[in-house]
Amino acid sequence: MRMKRRDVFWAALAIILLWQISAWVIDEPILPTPLAVMAVLPRELGHGLWEHFSVSLWRVVASTGLAIVLASPAGLILGQSPRLNAIFSPVIYLLYPIPKVVLVPVLILIFGLGDLPKILIIFIILFFQILVLVRDQAASLPPELIQSVRSLGAGRRALFRFVYFPASLPAILTALRQSVGTAVAVLYVAELFATQRGLGYYIYLKGSTLFDYPAMYAGIIAMSLLGFGLYFSVEWLERKLCPWQLLT
Numbered sequence: 001m002r003m004k005r006r007d008v009f010w011a012a013l014a015i016i017l018l019w020q021i022s023a024w025v026i027d028e029p030i031l032p033t034p035l036a037v038m039a040v041l042p043r044e045l046g047h048g049l050w051e052h053f054s055v056s057l058w059r060v061v062a063s064t065g066l067a068i069v070l071a072s073p074a075g076l077i078l079g080q081s082p083r084l085n086a087i088f089s090p091v092i093y094l095l096y097p098i099p100k101v102v103l104v105p106v107l108i109l110i111f112g113l114g115d116l117p118k119i120l121i122i123f124i125i126l127f128f129q130i131l132v133l134v135r136d137q138a139a140s141l142p143p144e145l146i147q148s149v150r151s152l153g154a155g156r157r158a159l160f161r162f163v164y165f166p167a168s169l170p171a172i173l174t175a176l177r178q179s180v181g182t183a184v185a186v187l188y189v190a191e192l193f194a195t196q197r198g199l200g201y202y203i204y205l206k207g208s209t210l211f212d213y214p215a216m217y218a219g220i221i222a223m224s225l226l227g228f229g230l231y232f233s234v235e236w237l238e239r240k241l242c243p244w245q246l247l248t
Helices: 005-026 034-080 082-095 100-111 115-139 143-151 156-190 199-209 213-241 243-247
Strands: none
Touching: 005 034, 034 082, 034 115, 034 156, 034 199, 034 213, 082 115, 100 115, 100 156, 115 156, 156 199, 156 213, 199 213, 213 243
């Protein structure tokens, strides 16, 4: 369900008002007012926050692109082949419910420091989301549609390009939209481990080490904007690539 911009605006205003009231009631440095946070946000952007934001954005975009490139064809293949689906479904069934965040220390031990383990953990989350939804969408296509296209001389490659992929595109975008929040949350956890770059590290440093709470909340706002930006980007892509979805 898509929200109107006016509704989003009033919801954001209500959250800010609740934040302001809570800051007045608690009256402690750990919860500064929204105005105090907004005052330090431009300063922090020029003192490293923008760099941390860029690093986190790169990690999410790289993992998302990798998940789409690998999970979409895999889901389409499983959806087209009942035999392959029967072989791999038990493995997917076992791995899908596992909370992927527990793999962060393991990936760091295997792949070391740097961007790779952070990208991989988000990739794993998105991979299974896209794989399952695309597989189910491809498997649910009416057999009459497939037969009618085949009767026109379409081979497996043409079916993949003109039938399975367009029909599964909404499932890909739905999986991305559903996974954005989880991906950003896992990114925060991943950036707490053995790194000095990224919004997760920035928030932890400012809040738990330097006790600069306005700057910490500036980092939280930046990470929230990252999630919002990704979510609405996927929604925009869905409107552009799948306009028929608006009619349902």
